[in-house]
Amino acid sequence: MSVADPEAAPVAGRGPLAGLRVLDVTSTIVGPTATLILGEQGAEVIKVEPPEGDVMRRLGGRPREPGLSPKFLHFNRNKRSVVLDLKTGEGREVMRRLAERADVFVSNMRPRALGRLGLGWEALSALNPRLVHCTIVGFLGGGPYEGAPAYDTIIQGLSGVAGAHVEPFGEPRFAPFVLADHVTGITAAQAICAALLARAGSGRGQAIEVPMFETMAGFVLMQHLDQRTFDRDGHMGDPRIMSPDARPLRTRDGFICVSANTDAQVRAFFEATGRQDLAEDPRFSTVAARIIHVDAFFRLRAEAMLERPTAEWVEVLRRHDVPAMPCHTLQSLLEDPQLRASGVVTKEKNENGEDAMLGLRHASRYGESGVAPSRMAPRLGEHGPEILRELGYDEAEARRLLAARAGVSPEGVSPEGASSQGASPEVPAS
Template identity: 35%
Template sequence: MSDPALTGIRVLDLSRVLAGPSCTQTLADLGAEVWKIENPVNGDDTRSWMPPELDGESTYFMCCNRSKKSVAIDLKSFEGQETLRRLAAKADILVENFRNGALAAFGLDPETLAKINPRLIYCSISGYGRTGPRADEGGYDFTIQAESGLMAITGDPDGEPMKLGVAISDLVTGMNAVQAILAALIARERTGRGQHLDIALFDSAVALLANVASGYLQTGQQSPRYGNAHATVVPYQLFDTADGTLALACGNDAQFRALCTMVLDLPDLPNDPRYTRNRDRVNNRQTLIPLLENAFRLQNTEEWLGKLKGAKVPGGKVRTISEVFSAPDVLERGMVIDVPDTLHGTLSLIRSPLRFSDTKVRTPAPPPRLGEHTDEVLEWLESEDTDSK
């Protein structure tokens, strides 16, 4: 296989916590060299986010900083600011999530750095964007989920609005930032110029409303919460079995017919005009779902899953996290990898989900200790500056 796709690309990472670091971690997975710039005293905020921890190190920090080089630099010092400008002159990409205007005070804003390096792709990640009435506000996933409408459509119909179990607005913003950066790299091949990217958690979360947003914008109707059911597809929800719970995703009329005739032994249901088409099932879910619930309670989860698989009807067990990481499908896809680590001996890390037929994805390296690569990177910078004179 060829080298990773972003081999030779250098990333100056001035971001902290999750959205920015998850973006730059993906760039590292794709082969880029990522210089993670950290405050020499405490480093990234998530280094102190524990428990859980491993021998005093935050497992949260580990989730989004694999394969990076940590460079400890004091941005408040003149020397640190000058070093950052020198690094920016050699970088292809800069990612930051500072408060609006903060980096301008250090001479590290997009306009200043574009004069030093016109090819630099400068990606700003923020709560509400770099323009607009809320540009100066900080953004956190929990409040973004609330304000974007995501919480309003998540949770039990009669319960309170609910957030997702992970910081989804941070993570999807990181993904959007990666897409924007890769597109900017392609554009740079045509124009020879970098550009400033403005990626906001709030924008990303609102875009996640997807079909819910489209439904409202076209009809003016607000979507209620459906719990684990689906607003426009039925049956598409959890069902209790004799010994547990399974997730059923019956996505079309043919699958519903197979479910009734080949799995549940309810052959009359697909011929009932209340349930024949998905549209009908959505409108009559109140009478259909109890019939299916009664049927699913008669056998164990594994028995049902075997029948669903045989009928080619999508279904799955509701797994615990421990069950996920012992599951054959996770293991066979190589989603977990043990990597050597100087402190812990080995670390178990998630592998990138990206797969290529030619350009390989980097084998993960452990998340760095604070300032671990400062001397290495600064010595390289000195040699580069010397060679360019």
């Protein structure tokens, strides 16, 4: 399969997007999440970095090797790295050559910065009409927030994610992970695949704008519009989720997660907990009644779980076909037998064949095309020389470009003390 023939049948064992080339001009988390998904599905992802590299090389935790922080390693698997100084004419020329041969261009720079660099949709589609051009922005154009910088915490607060904690917990809280970045990155990957499907019919690429704020606002409102859907003064907030008791339940020795939603599951739960007398209680006998009396129902669940250890409850509830599983800590999650058996958590080896780190692999499985082989994240500029050769530069010209900082040295060593791209006003999305 060649990049020139991206609509041919995918090659078995290489993933469903094998043969597609993606230019990844993103940094931090939201953009790399999108391109990580495409790379895990078999696309060739070329990560184009500035001379100082993606800021997450330094901000993503303490590295064992300069420029390879833990978080960077996990969000940039299955990618090749080339360094281009897009402020120089030579760097932009290499970028144009890459765009001519690419299927997808992804960036989380602000649109005006892309335009100044000649990397906007109009300029790149003139070079390559089949290009799918995806820009991840903080906010859709045309509104009062257009062009404002956006990071995950800003979007969590503005979109209602943090504020949704007020009703159950009394104060706004951020989710303990970059939820807005993850959801928007996944949405961007889906939008890119939709545009590639459209291209298969029309032969033409298109521009995609994926906003963080509007994406997350829709995510929140679909869950919590509730009665406001019908009445401007109606209640907002899913009562089953907004209850303070909508949480992991304490057992005799830990915590358990129980989800009894259908009438049959609730009857089975009452039987498993020895409260068959409640099965016909009008407060709990139907879905509609349990929504009205959700606080009382959740208190009954919590009280029942205190009577036995977690493992015993999991076994008892499973026999009664009631969904229940232990509540993991971050540490115990790594020992989960399902994760080990499925191969999602793995031990990655370095170039010497030695165990180097815990790795994470793509969880979806494709029966026809298989899963792309997992490769560790690249060192800064690691693949610059080979990418320049693929673009048709001879050895002398490639060496000259590398020396001129259109790229970096073949060793790809991350410079220490370099400035943070993430602090630049040109980068809108975290």
